[in-house]
Amino acid sequence: MICFCQECILPDTRPNLEIGEDGVCTACFSHRTKESIDWPGRVEAFREIVEQAISRTERYDCVIPVSGGKDSTWQVLKCLEYGLTPLAVTWRPPGRTELGQRNLDNLVQLGVDHIDYQINPSIERRFAQRAFKLYGSTAIPMHLAIFNIPRVIATRFDIPLIVWGENSAFEYGGAEEGRMAFLLDEEWIQRYGVTHGTTAADWIAEGFTAKELSAYFGPTSTELHTAGTRGVFLGNYFRWDPAETATIAESHGLQRRSEGPRTGYYAHTDIDDAFISVHHWLKWYKFGFTRLFDNLSLEIRNRRMSRDDALSILEELGEQRPDGDIAAFAQFVGWSVEEFMDHAEQFRNQAIWVREVAGWRIPGHVVSEDWWR
Ligand SMILES: [Zn+2]
Known part of the structure; x- marks a missing residue:
């Protein structure tokens, strides 16, 4: 069953991430070690x-x-x-x-x-x-x-x-x-x-x-x-915080998306490539999390957001399936959107996803029932 970090909202299905016996993931642990770095x-x-x-x-x-x-x-x-x-x-x-x-x-x-x-x-x-x-x-x-x-x-x-x-x-x-x-x-x-x-x-x-x-x-x-x-x-060598690099880049002419985030929580990332959102969205099928989980976890670790607030934002924004970008990617590779979705379906991870009468869901997940409808 999928297991979530108790400090941030990342699951143990994320590649290269582990959750220790204390319920804390390696990303949160690594962030803590930054405090003691010279x-x-x-x-x-x-x-x-x-x-x-x-x-x-x-x-x-x-x-x-x-x-x-x-x-x-x-x-x-x-x-x-x-x-x-x-x-x-x-x-x-x-x-x-x-x-x-x-x-x-x-x-x-x-x-x-x-x-x-x-x-x-x-x-x-x-x-x-x-x-x-x-x-x-x-x-x-x-x-x-x-x-x-x-x-x-x-x-x-x-x-x-x-x-x-x-x-x-x-x-x-x-x-x-x-x-x-x-x-x-x-x-x-x-x-x-x-x-x-x-x-x-x-x-x-x-x-x-x-x-x-x-x-x-x-x-x-x-x-x-x-x-x-x-x-x-x-x-x-330098403490890396995406909110800070964004502020510095914007003060030197970088423009963010005026229409809001392409995917996830930030309007200043994932802006240069229309297909990147498709890559991020596929993690939902493969690993049971989306770009939003990554972004909000960073906000939690940098103490700009509580875990409860992050969970509320998940409910508010939902799965964020990038339909426009999926259509553009499908067209690029010469498929219809249906063909793309059929191929994507092959990669739904059945170690975490379970098909119920009402449809697919992931037992033990942090999101509410609204996500599965
Ligand atoms: Zn964590």
Whole structure:
């Protein structure tokens, strides 16, 4: 049966999250450990990494993988503040929104060179369709692209450092929190990269040639070691709070969605790609939670909201199925909405979902009966 953290509202079905015997999840536990972190010491450590990178090259000091959202705006601002000369790199999502493009243009205006890397749309379409059929995921091609394109560019351009934003392993409590600057190798990506443990090579058996998948391959381990490119997560050096990065990004020109959140609780996240909401919504079938659970849990941990208030907001906003974005994604891969929903249904996790006379529900869930109607 599904089990929820007693401090936040995340379930133990969330990948890479565990709930301890005290009823507290690894994300809440990890958040508590932030209180005792010597943040000024971490900032000093970051400064040293910056100095090493600058001394190692006459050209770009770092690659910043960016989407154009609030975190990437914050990453760019931090890198510029510390004197780095960055090359910003974007994987251009097929569902990029107009607002996403405007925010990306704004980010470049902050003062960085930028590569907007676009993959052949017909390959993306076939890959998205295949990945969805096999794993019920819209995000495998996206994650392979966003992790590998920046690593390839960094190693081939001889750029010593890659500056990522949030460390998902740290925020959600994996074993990686002690790792500071490191090689972001295949092993890390397979474990934390949300690719269902696959690499580009695994997709060759699925009707693609290696050449068609060129953009999704990372550097070889020899290339990675020869170039000595290291990765850092800014979240390991500066206290990462999405509300704060949003405020900073907005004071530097980032625009939020005027019509409110695309999904979840924040109008300043998930704004650059129309398909991201489909990825988030699928977690409802697969893991029994939605983007709202993630966002509200962050609010609870940062003490801006009580757990009871979060539960009330869940009731008020409900499942938030992104029908418009689902229709757009279905059209992108060449399906009707019904076909999409039929495929999605295959991934309803029957270890937690039970079919009753009135329809599907998840026993032991924190939401009220209204959610199941
Ligand atoms: Zn928790």
